Amino acid sequence: xxxxxxxxxREGGPADIDVIWALLRKKAEFDRWLGRLxxxxxxxxEALTGPRPLLGVLLAEIDGTAVGFASYYFTxxxxxxKRCVWIxxxxxxxxxRNRGVxxxxxxxxxxxxxxEECGRIExxxxxxxxxAIGFYERIGARVRTSTRLCRMDTYAMANL
Numbered sequence: 001x002x003x004x005x006x007x008x009x010r011e012g013g014p015a016d017i018d019v020i021w022a023l024l025r026k027k028a029e030f031d032r033w034l035g036r037l038x039x040x041x042x043x044x045x046e047a048l049t050g051p052r053p054l055l056g057v058l059l060a061e062i063d064g065t066a067v068g069f070a071s072y073y074f075t076x077x078x079x080x081x082k083r084c085v086w087i088x089x090x091x092x093x094x095x096x097r098n099r100g101v102x103x104x105x106x107x108x109x110x111x112x113x114x115x116e117e118c119g120r121i122e123x124x125x126x127x128x129x130x131x132a133i134g135f136y137e138r139i140g141a142r143v144r145t146s147t148r149l150c151r152m153d154t155y156a157m158a159n160l
Contacts, residue, residue: 006099009108012057012069017045019066020057027069027091031126058108060092060101068092070105074116082119085109090123102135124149 012020021041028034047055060068071089076082087109092101106121113121125132125143133143152160 007060007062007067007096007101007104009058009060009104012048012059014045014048016057016059016066017041017048019059020044020069020071023059023066023069023091023093024071024089026093027089030091055088056112058105058112060096060105062096062099062101067096068101068105070109072109072112074118075122077119080119083116084118085113085116085121087121087123103139106139 018041021039021044024039024044025034025037028037044055047053048057054073056072058070058072059066068091069089070087070091072085072087075084075086077084090102090105092105109121112118125136137143
């Protein structure tokens with residue numbers, strides 16, 4: 001667990017599903033993707049459990065109230081020949097921003113990556129999210145502009 005002057009970060013689990021769900025919905029609203037959100041609390045709970053969970057979640061709290069989260073899973077890099085961490089979602093409630101919450105979440109993610117002997121941590125951000133990009137650069141992340149994310153949704157997969 002990581003503590004900052006304003007936030008503590010801990011692993012979330014199935015008991016936290018209502019909190020995780022509420023934060024995910026806020027993230028989807030922020031991203032203007034709420035209408036496309038296919039996740040459900042049940043699906044998330046299933047992904048968090050089992051012998052090989054598909055998903056991990058870090059929860060950031062201030063005074064016992066959840067104010068942010070980072071969802072992640074492990075990938076593998078053939079170039080590094082190591083596991084890596086992929087941050088799928090990173091979100092901090094508007095009133096909690098600029099209070100060290102995002103930094104605390106990413107510090108805990110680094111602790112996790114080191115413990116699991118991962119070669120890197122990766123994530124994407126919206127190209128127009130200048131505040132987030134500036135923050136990521138200030139903490140040492142390289143924001144790559146020379147590559148593009150490619151995605152095939154279920155419609156594209158069905159039609160290939």
